[in-house]
Amino acid sequence: MDFSLTTEEREIRDWVRTFIRREVMPLEQEVLRRERAGQPGLTADERDELQLKAKAAGFWGLQTPESHGGMGLSAVMTALLMVEIGKTFVPFQFGGDADNILYHANEEQQQCYLLPTIAGERKSCFAITEPGAGSDAKAIRTSARKDGTDWIINGEKTFITGGNEADFAMVFAVTDPERGANGGVTCFLVDRDMGWKSEPIDTMGEWAPAALIFDNVRVPDSQILGEVGNGFQLAMQWIGRGRYLIPARALGSCERLLEMGIDYANTRETFGKPIADRQAIQWMIADSSVEIEALRWLVLHAAWLVDTDGGVASRHAQSIAKLYGATKANEIVDRVLQIHGGMGYTRELPIERWYRELRLARIYEGTDEIQRRTIANNLLRGKVKPTGSLG
Numbered sequence: 001m002d003f004s005l006t007t008e009e010r011e012i013r014d015w016v017r018t019f020i021r022r023e024v025m026p027l028e029q030e031v032l033r034r035e036r037a038g039q040p041g042l043t044a045d046e047r048d049e050l051q052l053k054a055k056a057a058g059f060w061g062l063q064t065p066e067s068h069g070g071m072g073l074s075a076v077m078t079a080l081l082m083v084e085i086g087k088t089f090v091p092f093q094f095g096g097d098a099d100n101i102l103y104h105a106n107e108e109q110q111q112c113y114l115l116p117t118i119a120g121e122r123k124s125c126f127a128i129t130e131p132g133a134g135s136d137a138k139a140i141r142t143s144a145r146k147d148g149t150d151w152i153i154n155g156e157k158t159f160i161t162g163g164n165e166a167d168f169a170m171v172f173a174v175t176d177p178e179r180g181a182n183g184g185v186t187c188f189l190v191d192r193d194m195g196w197k198s199e200p201i202d203t204m205g206e207w208a209p210a211a212l213i214f215d216n217v218r219v220p221d222s223q224i225l226g227e228v229g230n231g232f233q234l235a236m237q238w239i240g241r242g243r244y245l246i247p248a249r250a251l252g253s254c255e256r257l258l259e260m261g262i263d264y265a266n267t268r269e270t271f272g273k274p275i276a277d278r279q280a281i282q283w284m285i286a287d288s289s290v291e292i293e294a295l296r297w298l299v300l301h302a303a304w305l306v307d308t309d310g311g312v313a314s315r316h317a318q319s320i321a322k323l324y325g326a327t328k329a330n331e332i333v334d335r336v337l338q339i340h341g342g343m344g345y346t347r348e349l350p351i352e353r354w355y356r357e358l359r360l361a362r363i364y365e366g367t368d369e370i371q372r373r374t375i376a377n378n379l380l381r382g383k384v385k386p387t388g389s390l391g
Contacts, residue, residue, distance in 0.1 A: 009077055015057065016084045023050060024090050028350060031090050035206055036347055041091050044165075051095035051120065061096030064118055070096055075306035079248040079299055086252025089350050089357060091206065095120045099170065100241045101187070101234045104226045113168060113189055125166035127157040127212055128235050134159075135370050137235060138181040142214060144173035144188065151175070151224075153188065153196075153217040161364075163198045163210025167191065170238075171214070172231050185231035189223045190214075205356040243318040243365060244302040247325025250361050251299055253354055254292050254332045260351070261285060261336040268341075275339070284335040291328045298324055305389065313389055316378045323371035326361040333358050 005013065031041035042050075054060065062078050064070020073081070085092065098117040102124070105114050116122040133139035142155025153173050163169070168191045176184030190196060195217040198210040226234055262285060265276035275281045302317035337344035337351045344351045362368050378384045385391070 005080075009080065012073075012077060013080045013084065016059070016081045019054060019057075019059075020084050020088055020092075023053060024092050025088050027090050028088060032347070032350060032353065035353070041206060047092065048095075048120070050092055054094055055096070059094055061118055062094055064097055068115070068118055070118065075242075075244065075303040076300060078242075079244055079303040082245050082248035083252040083255070083299075086249035087256040089253075089353055099124055099126060099238060101170065101225065101238050104234065105189075108222070109189060109225065122168065123162060123166045125160050125162040125169045125210075125212075126238055127160050127163065127169045128172040129157060129159050131156060131158050135367055137239075138232070140172060140174060140185065142171070142173045143177075144175045144186060144219070146175070147218070149221050151188065151219045151221070153190065153214045153219055155214050157212040157214075159201065159209040159364075160198075160212055161207070161209055163212050164200050164208060166198075167193075169196065169212060170225060171196075171212075172235055175228060175231075179229065181232040183229040185235070186228050187225040187231040187234050188219050189225050190217060190219055194219060203360075205360055206353070207357070207360055239365060240315055240318070242306075243315075243322045244299055244306060246361055246365060247295060247321045247329075248299045248303070250325045250329040250358060251292065251295050253358060254288070254295070254329050257333055257336045257351070257354060258285065258288050258292060261288070261339045264340055281339060284339060288332045288335055291332060295321070295325050295328055301389070312378060312383045316375065316384045317389070319366070319371040319374045319378075322361075322366065323368055323375070326358075326368060329358045329361060 027042070027046075035041050051060075059071070061068070061070025062073050062081060064072065066072040081094075085094075096118055098114055102110075102114045102117065113122065113124070117124055128137055128140060130140050130142060132141065142153065142157065144151040144153045151173075153171060155173065157163070157169075157171070160169075168189055171188045171190045172185055173188060174180065174184055175186040178184065192198075195215070197213045199213070201209050201211055203209065225231075262276075265281050265285065266274055268275050270278075298317075298321040302314070302321040305314040305317045333351065333355050337355060340349065340351060343349055346352070366374075379386065
């Protein structure tokens with residue numbers, strides 16, 4: 001059993017590590033200042049400039065197939081890179097990726113939506129969540145009524161990532177109420193200029209989701225992604241495409257936070273001694289280190305199964321990694337804030353900012369409770385064994 005990286009994997013990882021340290025981390029203080037003033041941490045132009053710098057070095061479309069101009073990286077390699085990205089709170093992502101379900105587009109749709117999205121010329125959003133349909137995606141009520149060769153869409157979507165910036169949305173609507181999720185939901189590619197509107201939702205973090213409003217939005221047949229009635233299957237492909245990436249990014253955050261905690265413990269003195277000499281602080285650091293190491297292997301194992309299996313075992317491992325990663329990341333950032341005392345609670349340091357950001361990991365793309373349900377159901381129904389992938 002070989003846990004070492006190949007030479008190529010190490011070179012790719014190290015390039016991204018250097019890029020994040022040289023190009024992204026220096027922006028942190030300005031990002032904090034802007035966010036304290038109620039401004040976006042990065043402007044669109046600044047984000048695009050960073051992405052183009054990376055593109056000049058060949059980093060574009062991490063998981064986009066090489067046939068479409070991307071790097072076509074494995075899940076394991078992508079997870080390693082997400083760890084590096086997670087070491088900063090600056091809202092940066094490499095460019096050149098498109099939602100996985102857009103590859104189901106026909107030739108005309110690929111030219112209009114998929115390829116421009118990969119090129120960074122268009123922005124999409126995934127619109128399934130509704131005020132009454134979060135974890136229970138089958139409960140969506142947004143409707144699409146047939147009218148000649150068109151469809152009339154009515155409804156509201158909520159907590160849509162990128163919904164304020166997107167120029168088109170992948171909208172999931174009920175086209176056959178009697179069949180519902182079993183063949184009665186369809187996905188539509190809906191341009192903003194077709195009539196939908198977005199409203200920002202204020203949250204405790206810097207994540208700025210949107211509410212999307214569809215009021216008699218008319219969409220032609222040509223905007224259907226895939227086939228009529230297969231929308232719910234597409235939605236599940238999107239939701240399950242990369243749950244391992246959320247704990248991977250959280251892992252990077254935890255590594256950086258623990259470094260901050262160690263540095264502060266070694267320099268901050270109370271009663272004539274560094275707080276690193278206090279057993280209470282030592283235990284916080286030790287527990288965090290153990291949990292980070294466990295999370296590292298859960299993430300990499302889940303990614304490895306994505307590359308080699310792709311079935312129930314893969315989805316099960318991703319749920320385990322996301323559940324453990326989300327809960328432990330929240331515990332670790334809380335400990336690091338505690339180590340810093342009052343300073344950790346201020347907005348002068350990024351710890352409280354990470355505190356708010358990591359809290360979201362327990363909610364989006366499957367809450368803690370949904371992950372526990374998935375894990376338990378897989379075990380109770382015999383889909384996976386307690387012995388795991390080693391049998």
